[in-house]
Amino acid sequence: RQADGGVAIFRPDANWRRFNTSAARMAMPEVPEELFMQGLQELLKLDEAWVPNVPGSSLYLRPFIFATDGFLGVRPSATYHFGIITCPVAAFFNQPLRVRFEQHYVRAAPGGAGYAKNAGNYGAAMLPTKLAQQDGYHQLLWTDASEHQYIEESGAMNVMFVIDGVITTPALSTSILDGITRRSVLQLAHDWGLLVEERRVSSREIIAALEASKLTEAFGVGTAATVAPIATIGYEGQDYDLPALPADGFARRVGAALDAIRTGQAPDPHGWMVAVSG
Template sequence: MLETLNFEVEKIVKSKIEEVDFTNLPFGKVFSDHMLVAEYSDGEWKNVKIGPYQPISFEPSLAALHYGQAIFEGLKAYRNQQGEPVVFRPEANFERFNISAKRMCMPEVPEEIFMKGLAQLIDVDKNWIPKEEGFALYIRPFMFATDEFIGVRPSQTYKFIIFTCPVGAYYSQPVKVKFETEYSRSCEGGIGFAKAAANYGASMYPTQLAQQQGFDQVIWTDASEHEYIEESGVMNVMFVIDGVLVTPPAKDTILKGITRDSVLTVARDWGMNVEERKVSVAEVIKAIEENRLTEAFGVGTAAVVSQIAEITYKDKKYILPEVAGRDFSNKVYRELDDIKTGKKADTRGWVFKV
């Protein structure tokens, strides 16, 4: 089947790029010229094509709209020091995408379609990669069920799409968060580890309530007791307590973040003591009160390294140490940024050159 794939390219008649202010890019609102589309039916992937970014038409009975079979990924492309397009750890996103697909009873996407298609799409739209420091080209692969059928069963047809958008920072300032102890994002045996659309839909209401109270995000706690920390809305969370980098383990209720893995790998390579273990809310609050917590931050593709300025628990606000004095998180942010853009050697094979 892979030998018969035809990566046809249809270029857009007139690019939109001249209309874009690349110094002012709100996250997720500006989209590049092209997208990749592949279709699944009769047990195989077919009709792989790169064409203009444009609307999609579908019937009201589209299965994904009714039964939630939809997954996605997020990764970024940058320019290296020679101006060449590079992508950070796309193989890890490919692997996680298919883990999500399996959990949601969807077909796996072949490596050739995901990786070759992604590379070819980035090459076609490489001029959309921002030149400004701190900016990137966000890449969104996703898949959804396309059966036109009302009935609770896995769809037999699917559509896989990749589109891109130039972006600036997801959070421009350190964030204010609260520990969520009423609502839950996921539970054991559920789909919390998958990057499924349903996870994000379920999180919106409690996040909206928190934002109405003046918070940027919530930090989710376990569904059974609300005593143990899991992750934040768009990122995994980490703490430096007594000089130790502490983070909850990636498991069935927590997304196995690729930026998370990158930060932990660099920390261990630097000789830092790292603990992936259950982290209780009580432990974090006590560490703050005793001035033993020196850093708290989120990590993710969109957020990269996002500093947490305040944490609220049961209506009590805790102000965290100044961001400027946070040695590890500031240093690891610069390290990852330098690796992505070629300022430092990529000794781990993380950077994929298009």
């Protein structure tokens, strides 16, 4: 919901391109841009009253596609159904997160479909996430399939750290989702002239940086979570508490900047917001 009462969509073009990247990986047809964009516009005209006018809340949009051929077998379908559903949401996480490095189960492997937004990735994560939640954690920090050492992402979020003043995040790969919020956060960091590193980040490096007081911020970023601070990291049976995010730190600054852009309270230099036409 915009400050003037109108409604706008956050980066629909980037979401359309990622949707089609995911569809192609799953051997599904790509959705034409006009159909995707027009569908969003028409649906939001119908559902405009459901867009919250509460700080931190929004109307979550979920485009989806599924096969509709009537057969039993393992092959791509010849027909598909494309649709979009909406749901009013508040902030996905309303408290700092407790997360644990996953060192046994695998969400995605190199060469697999981890970078595609598909149901299989979520299915593979359900049992490990349930086990972590039973132990008092909100989410997992997924690690690589080969060594269980290098960080990939966390649940429905990409993850970022500030180490020695450098914004550090795992580099994209075939096992990491290319998050739209991740892209936006990194773009703002570059706009502000901040140091950013996209590279391999190991669990041991994070624990060592934390013990040396070099790790000042850790947080997840995602469409639903926006910017979610991490308060505790579990590693090899031990919990490590992180300092509270500083009021003048990067995470709080970029979270506030994203909120201001998305609600029309700040300039939108990259043209991320698309108004819903009446």
